[in-house]
Amino acid sequence: MDLIYLRDLRIETVIGIFDWEREIKQTVVIDLEMGADIRRAAETDAIEDTLDYKSVAKRIISFVGESSFQLVETLSDRIARIIVTEFDVPYVKVVVNKQGAVRGSRDVGVIIERRTEDYASA
Numbered sequence: 312m313d314l315i316y317l318r319d320l321r322i323e324t325v326i327g328i329f330d331w332e333r334e335i336k337q338t339v340v341i342d343l344e345m346g347a348d349i350r351r352a353a354e355t356d357a358i359e360d361t362l363d364y365k366s367v368a369k370r371i372i373s374f375v376g377e378s379s380f381q382l383v384e385t386l387s388d389r390i391a392r393i394i395v396t397e398f399d400v401p402y403v404k405v406v407v408n409k410q411g412a413v414r415g416s417r418d419v420g421v422i423i424e425r426r427t428e429d430y431a432s433a
């Protein structure tokens with residue numbers, strides 16, 4: 312499987328479990344690795360034959376910017392769900408980190424991997 316990736320996507324959003332965090336926006340930094348088969352696009356040189364990473368980025372920027380989750384776990388899972396179900400991506404790795412959320416640490420967050428079957432309806 313090939314991978315299309317997007318790194319260091321910085322988005323301002325409401326996120327956190329504490330009262331003060333519900334009143335401000337904080338920066339989350341997102342890295343994505345998305346499974347793809349790029350062989351056809353490499354033959355045709357056509358954007359229609361591959362996953363358009365700009366379309367993915369626009370959708371995630373819009374979703375995260377309007378969201379207000381408490382946990383990075385919830386945010387990362389919702390991002391993965393959008394990428395798998397709306398963009399027909401068979402595998403995604405999502406890294407979400409909050410800059411400076413823990414004193415003494417540069418960043419903290421979660422790394423998840425999801426596949427099509429994780430979001431298959433019953």
Ligand SMILES: Nc1nc2c(c(=O)[nH]1)N=C([C@H](O)[C@@H](O)CO)CN2
Nearest residue numbers: 327328329381382383384409412413
């Ligand atoms: N596993 C998690 N632990 C914590 C989270 C989280 O989202 N997942 N969040 C917080 C606070 O919001 C923290 O980021 C504020 O500094 C604490 N622990």
